[in-house]
Amino acid sequence: MNSPVKPTLNHGHTLTSWDMDLRQLCDTELLLNGAFAPLQGFLNEADYRCVVEGMRLVNGQLWPIPITLDVTQPFADRLEIGQKIALRDPEGILIATLALESIWIPDKRKEALNVFGTDNISHPAVDYLYHHAGEVYLGGTLKAVELPQHHDYRQHRHTPDELKAAFKKLGWKRIIGFHTSSPMHTAQRELTARIARELEASLLIHPATGMAQAGDAGHFTLVRCYQYLLAYYPEQSTMLSLLPLATRMGGPREAVWHAIIRKNYGCTHIIIERDHASPDANDCNGETFYQPHDAQQLAREFADEIGIGIVNAPKMVYVQDRTEYVAESEVRLGETVLDISGAEFQRRLRAGLVVPEWFSCSEVVNELRKVHPPRHRQGFTVFFTGLSGAGKSTVAKALTVKMLELGGRPVTLLDGDVVRKHLSSELGFSREHRDLNIRRIGFVASEISKNGGIAICAPIAPYAATRREVREMVSTHGGFVEVYVATPIEECERRDRKGLYAKARAGLIKCFTGVNDPYEVPERPELQLDTSGISPDECAHQVLLTLERQGFIKS
Secondary structure, eight states: OOOOOOBBBBSOOBBBEEEEEEEHHHHHHHHHTTTTTTTOOEOOOOHHHHHHHHSOOOTTOOOSSOHHHEEEEEEEEEEEETTTEEEEOTOEEEEEEEEEEEOOOHHHHHIIIISOOOOOSSSHHHHHHHHHHEEEEEEEEEEEOOOOOOOOOOBBBOOOOHHHHHHHHOOOEEEEEEESSSSSHHHHHHHHHHHHHHOOOOOEEBBBTTOTTOOHHHHHHHHHHHHHTTTTSSSGGGEEEEEOOOOOHHHHHHHHHHHHHHHHHTTTEEEEEEETTOSOOOOOOOOOOOOOOHHHHHHHHHHHHHHHEEEEEEEEEEEETTTEEEEEGGGOOOOEEEEHHHHHHHHHHHHHHOOOOOOOOOHHHHHHHSSSGGGGSSOOEEEEEOOOTTTHHHHHHHHHHHHHHSSSOOOEEEEEHHHHHHTTTTOOOHHHHHHHHHHHHHHHHHHHHHHHHHEEEEEOOOOOHHHHHHHHHHTTEEEEEEEEOOOOHHHHHHOOTTTTHHHHHHTTSSSTTTTBBBBOOOOOOOOOETTSSSOOHHHHHHHHHHHHHTTSSSO
């Protein structure tokens, strides 16, 4: 997909092209529009090493997060220092050219430990680094061709220069930036309004919406929620602007990064909350990745150098006796404090239960209910995997019939052989082609799940990394249930009417899973089946029980 090609540009020259992914596109936009100043492009190797090790560029300027262009090894092998590379968006539109200064293989473990404080893949940035980022990094100066086009919420899109000009026109002198990437509820609304009043400042609500894609209902829902909240703020001193930032959830370093970005957008202050830019997930020991005040402390350490005021946000709690939010430190002895955790809020959304007005305004709750329906109304994917002859297709067909009998949602069976015939007929059986076939199945399944349907997939899918990609692809839009059909290979060979195993053992078929190509056993499937001694209907019933237990079908 990202193999180098030689497009012809208007001036008649040809450049090697790289099709950027969404994160790279976000980084490129903010490099080009000045949000990442003082950077003029992707970090070269020397600057990268200094940033990883000490949060500074070679020239001593503060910069906490590595901004690099990661590519595949085959692509990098064709490059030479000094050449220019055309950087294109996922649709092939030329965004910028890169004057190549550095090509290197990074020490990703060192980057993870120094920048994010961990190499645990439960951290989203570490997972991206290890499982998604290319093997090779490129660095060099960028030259803009055209900024990425945003067709959504144009009235809330601003470059740093545009936003600073707007502040000047409005006569704003003291501007507080509020970073968020989640829905804002009443506690955040009261917090930001309180800080703006106390500092006699104007408020910029500046949510990071960088990874949103066309058709991403969650993104549109999120922005509608912000728009509803504007009615609760003073109109002349509050503004909403969308920031195309691909967040890393890097805790303390990310807080410093956010402060630099808001300074570049014209803010004089930034609100740093407890657990600012911390992942929702915990590490393998169940511990949080950062302490509650780590981000606030590091941001304050560099505030003067950045030239921005750091406002440490107090935790706001709802006091029932006063029917208002106050800082936690202001709660008096004997007063009743009410709270709803994030997990409890999600449970209430999915179960259709009441969410009190003191926690979140009804407009926001109603919007969120639309994209967080109860599980039995969500789309989902059942992904069977196992050796050839294990019984995947047979059980998948039986499950499809049972799901159609239940009704309520459209059901699509994506059998591995059928998909190869109609969607991947040009592919062979190399690892690269097998992975591409599974990704295609995953993409179709994610679209079905996103639109409320049920996708039942039955490929061999021998490689763990590709199965993980499909899980992530689908889970963004709906449920994902992996079923490992663990029928022993001896039974699979006994059932083999086409003699494929025998041909593979005789060397007549290459890359045959289980014989001369590996099958990587799933570590934590939602269900494991052995079809040796039970019927397809019994197996399908076990899948139904799993779906019922997880709430995807009603009991």
